[in-house]
Amino acid sequence: NAGVTQTPKFQVLKTGQSMTLQCAQDMNHNSMYWYRQDPGMGLRLIYYSASEGTTDKGEVPNGYNVSRLNKREFSLRLESAAPSQTSVYFCASNGRRTDTQYFGPGTRLTVL
Amino acid sequence: RKEVEQDPGPFNVPEGATVAFNCTYSNSASQSFFWYRQDCRKEPKLLMSVYSSGNEDGRFTAQLNRASQYISLLIRDSKLSDSATYLCVVNMMNRDDKIIFGKGTRLHILP
Numbered sequence: 001n002a003g004v005t006q007t008p009k010f011q012v013l014k015t016g017q018s019m020t021l022q023c024a025q026d027m028n029h030n031s032m033y034w035y036r037q038d039p040g041m042g043l044r045l046i047y048y049s050a051s052e053g054t055t056d057k058g059e060v061p062n063g064y065n066v067s068r069l070n071k072r073e074f075s076l077r078l079e080s081a082a083p084s085q086t087s088v089y090f091c092a093s094n095g096r097r098t099d100t101q102y103f104g105p106g107t108r109l110t111v112l
Numbered sequence: 113r114k115e116v117e118q119d120p121g122p123f124n125v126p127e128g129a130t131v132a133f134n135c136t137y138s139n140s141a142s143q144s145f146f147w148y149r150q151d152c153r154k155e156p157k158l159l160m161s162v163y164s165s166g167n168e169d170g171r172f173t174a175q176l177n178r179a180s181q182y183i184s185l186l187i188r189d190s191k192l193s194d195s196a197t198y199l200c201v202v203n204m205m206n207r208d209d210k211i212i213f214g215k216g217t218r219l220h221i222l223p
Contacts, residue, residue, distance in 0.1 A: 035213075040120075040215070041215070042199075042213055042214065042215035042216060043156070043199070043213040045211070090155055090156070100146055100158045100161065101158075101201075101211070102158075103155035103156050103157070104155060105154070105155050106154075106155050
């Protein structure tokens with residue numbers, strides 16, 4: 001099993017550009033999450049999906065949209081990137097909300 | 113009071129020593145607790161779950177104190193490879209069902 005995979009690993013955008021971060025898990029997990037991690041700020045939840053077809057806002061959803069197209073995949077879209085969105089983005093999943101989370105390797109995004 | 117608080121460190125500890133750090137949480141309704149380890153520029157990985165009875169995994173011991181609302185992590189006979197950031201994670205399991213990550217405690221094991 002690959003676990004949780006994320007693409008791309010690195011990305012540089014110009015202000016105003018759009019892009020989609022992809023995440024997939026092969027563990028048949030119901031719940032999936034998108035976090036961002038900034039120095040000194042810890043992990044902050046952007047959006048999560050408790051099951052296929054449902055999504056909910058986390059702590060810092062502004063400027064992002066998500067799609068849970070099927071059980072495996074949960075994508076994060078930046079419609080108009082801003083320098084404040086420069087961060088490391090982690091996708092995670094778990095089988096139940098009480099379970100531990102498994103993280104992908106992260107996407108390092110720089111917005112110029 | 114922040115929902116989950118950790119001493120950011122860094123803790124600089126000589127190899128072979130014992131080190132312990134705590135994490136406090138504010139919501140008494142919290143029900144699940146975990147310690148994660150995060151290496152520099154890597155993703156967080158589960159180190160161990162924390163149970164009410166406490167649990168031990170080799171050199172690592174985790175304990176929960178519900179009355180005082182903190183969890184602890186003890187590392188015995190520390191190794192250079194233990195150098196990392198340790199994240200405390202609390203699952204609220206209330207209506208909002210929030211999972212809160214602490215900002216982490218940095219640990220440096222010195223040769």
